Amino acid sequence: MAFVGRSNQGSGSAVSSKGLILVLCVLLVAQSAAASNIVVGGSRGWTLGVNYNTWASKTTVRTRDTLVFKYSKLLHDVVVVTKTNFYNCNANRPLAKFKTGTDFVKFSKPGTHYVICGVPGHCKAGMKLAINVRA
Template sequence: MIAKVAFAAQHVVGGSQGWDQSTDFKSWSSGQTFKVGDKLVFKYSSLHSVVELGNANAYKNCDISSPIQSLGTGNDVVKLDKPGTRYFTCGTLGHCSQGMKLKITIIKGNAPSPTLSPSSSPSPSSITPPSSTSSPTTVIDASSASQCFTSFFFLLASSLTLMVSLIKQS
């Protein structure tokens, strides 16, 4: 459980542009894989807000009259807690119809994702930083093998600490 939470991805909605009218959210989201346990991070100015819509019809028609939730801090985090489709838009009048809306599909968290294999690690020169113009801003989550490996060592270290503590007490 601890390892799963530690390796969840945080998707900054819209990448470097954030939650803004100038962002092409359809294009941005097509380059993402959203998994259960991941988080969406909405960063925006006071001109905007985040409204979660309940269904495809409300999304298509920009109907914000019955939102699931409305957020307005400018730095909102939404946890993706189950598989399925979720719909978001800006609550500012006219912004949804101008394209400031996001539809995502969340998959189960144990699906394969593009990650480094646990047996290899890149040299610093082989790591390419994301482009600020077109690349999505995402913290990539670890592979299932890496999560298992990390969990194993966490449990091993905890067990050893407990055993040493018990030996000292006797």
Template sequence: MTAHRALLLVTVVTATLLGTALGASYTVGAPDGSWDLKTNYTQWASGVRLYAGDQLRFQYSAAEHNVVEVTKSGYDACNGSNNTVATYQTGNDAVPLAAAGTRYFICGVSGHCAAGMKLQVNVSSPPVSSPPQQQCRWKGGKRRCNWSVSPSSSASAAVHADRSTVLWLRLAAVLAAGLVLLS
């Protein structure tokens, strides 16, 4: 019976870790700010590349602010009353970015959006790396081939490698913990 409980625990933890490891998490305004009146969100968003599967984390004082996801017209008018997609109020909100597209967020507290608490992010489809290209030439009567990877595909491969590494390290830790529990 104990082995079954341990196996169930390992399965649940593994599923949880797999779900969180597939995308990156970005704290809005980091490293210098948070969801507040001081941060330049246009500048912050220009330095972040978001992909479907990532998540945004909004950290703020729940007594002073909130996060309202709105339509483009709500963003442009700083008005969430008829344009609300979702509202977050905990002060530590994780917003999954499940699909590619443009997302709009404002602070719903009166005057805060007009003072600059608004964020537009563009979410891209995950990068697909190009397959390596084979380059062949004849030298000394023999065909010699080399494989090359384009710079753009190697950069996207590095992103996937980093995420894959995190995934495998977490999975290995969970499996090791499960083996300890089973013994």
């Protein structure tokens, strides 16, 4: 009697292990296909003193993802610009502009997109992000 009891218990836990592995596989597939909110600069956010070239080189962004710019709206803003205006740090002709302090920016076209801070001096000091967005 005692032996039969253990045997049943053993086969029961083997079934739930397989079930667990199946659930984990489904979760991994779902996660890789899902859209993500990606916080620019990670825990540092959008601010002075962060190297956004380094951050961008370590970050994969896809067209389904949303970039989140987190910053103090008293100190900074977010200006989407052309390539030329990016290299010149010219925020006068924005393609888009945000200033809430938590801005959600989605680039629906693949390619390199350019974002700078429009506060005078900040772009030249390094608050500029060129991000390659993949399809």
